[in-house]
Amino acid sequence: MGEKGLTSFFEDFLSKESLFSNKQALQSSFIPETISHRDSEIKQVANILAPTLKLEKPSNLFIYGKTGTGKTLTIKHITQNLSNLAKERNIPLKIIYLNCKLKKIADTEYRLIAQLVRELGSEIAATGLPTDEVYKSFFNILDSQKQHILLILDEIDQLVKKTGDEILYNLVRVNEDLKQSQITLVGISNDLIFVDTLDPRVRSSLSEEELVFPPYNAIQIQDILRQRSKEAFKEGSLGEGVIEKCAAYAAREHGDARRALELLRVAAEVAERNNLKTVNITHIDEAEDKIEKDRIIDTITHQPKQSQATLYSIISLFLKRKESIFTGDIYEVYKNISPQIGLRPLTQRRISDIVAELDMLGIINAKVISKGRHGRTREISVLVPPVILNKMKKVLEEGLALS
DNA sequence: CGAGATTCATGTGAAGTATACCTTTAGGCTTAA
DNA sequence: AAGCCTAAAGGTATACTTCACATGAATCTCGTA
Numbered sequence: 001m002g003e004k005g006l007t008s009f010f011e012d013f014l015s016k017e018s019l020f021s022n023k024q025a026l027q028s029s030f031i032p033e034t035i036s037h038r039d040s041e042i043k044q045v046a047n048i049l050a051p052t053l054k055l056e057k058p059s060n061l062f063i064y065g066k067t068g069t070g071k072t073l074t075i076k077h078i079t080q081n082l083s084n085l086a087k088e089r090n091i092p093l094k095i096i097y098l099n100c101k102l103k104k105i106a107d108t109e110y111r112l113i114a115q116l117v118r119e120l121g122s123e124i125a126a127t128g129l130p131t132d133e134v135y136k137s138f139f140n141i142l143d144s145q146k147q148h149i150l151l152i153l154d155e156i157d158q159l160v161k162k163t164g165d166e167i168l169y170n171l172v173r174v175n176e177d178l179k180q181s182q183i184t185l186v187g188i189s190n191d192l193i194f195v196d197t198l199d200p201r202v203r204s205s206l207s208e209e210e211l212v213f214p215p216y217n218a219i220q221i222q223d224i225l226r227q228r229s230k231e232a233f234k235e236g237s238l239g240e241g242v243i244e245k246c247a248a249y250a251a252r253e254h255g256d257a258r259r260a261l262e263l264l265r266v267a268a269e270v271a272e273r274n275n276l277k278t279v280n281i282t283h284i285d286e287a288e289d290k291i292e293k294d295r296i297i298d299t300i301t302h303q304p305k306q307s308q309a310t311l312y313s314i315i316s317l318f319l320k321r322k323e324s325i326f327t328g329d330i331y332e333v334y335k336n337i338s339p340q341i342g343l344r345p346l347t348q349r350r351i352s353d354i355v356a357e358l359d360m361l362g363i364i365n366a367k368v369i370s371k372g373r374h375g376r377t378r379e380i381s382v383l384v385p386p387v388i389l390n391k392m393k394k395v396l397e398e399g400l401a402l403s
Numbered sequence: 404c405g406a407g408a409t410t411c412a413t414g415t416g417a418a419g420t421a422t423a424c425c426t427t428t429a430g431g432c433t434t435a436a
Numbered sequence: 437a438a439g440c441c442t443a444a445a446g447g448t449a450t451a452c453t454t455c456a457c458a459t460g461a462a463t464c465t466c467g468t469a
Contacts, residue, residue, distance in 0.1 A: 110449060127449050128425030327413065347453055352414070368414065372462025375412025 025232035026265035065213025068256030092147035100159035149183040157191040215255030221247040239280035
């Protein structure tokens, strides 16, 4: 495309009628004015957290529910209200929301507490300090003025799985030592049996109140989609049956509303890119593939180099021969390619862990099996459709600067 | 033929090491009185 | 003499390695029918 062509392309782009009137409304970070089909949950959570406004200590709260059941949304909606009101009335209420899954931010005890200190407006070193020291500064900031902290830990199960429940024990215990401030914990988890794995002391104090968010059914998802698309799209942008199909796809799993919204948004983007004025059903299938692809590509590009190299080894093995792949095979391949990339080869012990991590990410499926006389290993398969597989390989080659 | 022992290839936990970063401390230099 | 800077010392978290033991079904062994 020449200079002129590019300019006119952008001009075309600007003058093009968009399907969207407010695309934001379909983004998963969007918090709508009203949340449908969660009335009773909202009421309950609000009831539990309301005492914060009088600076009384509410019960700690634990929320379960599968992905896309509106847990995070509900909590954010409520805390937004709380915090507005608190500001209006000059109530010293500080709300901290942390997603424990975020690598390098809140995925270890040290990092979580350090991040809390930062949220409270103070600098702290990323490493090097004793954990006690970090706790101490957290403590000091907390108690430096009278205030109430509402601490929301999203995907808390991930954190505990990795680092144990000591953090939670420390956090629930903090109140005993604080003179001026108080801290209330809200844990969010999509693992339903998570609390059972906790130390009993932690369990009883963390889940003083428990709340389960049930999945949405297809009708409810349709409702949500309609409501949001009213805001997001211009009139007449959606074709016949589009919403129904998105809802059906999402309900097929377990009523994941986030997925339904994403499906709708991406389908519309596809339609828009094709210069169409309306979204129709075929776009949804396209969107489904695209979402899956983007998700995978996104996760792998954000992996550390060593994980990428491991994954690359797995994929090349998988493409070469379809039969089952074992850890030993992977390590052989990995050992060969890692110097080409300029990586110091890690030991098999570590690769074993990395393979387990990739399994957790859902990119591959690694099952520990016993081959009897021939020992024990992980049997690995790649879960991804072949089309994406090639794309993945390409992305990895780029990321690793492999030819 | 079948129960029990053996075996293999790697899983897995614990302890040790390297690296990167932190604070404290002590020495040396500068500066101002 | 006081103040400031720098480098060494001593500490920590994290990612990785090393060591050693655990696993568990296919396979082997050997007593028995």
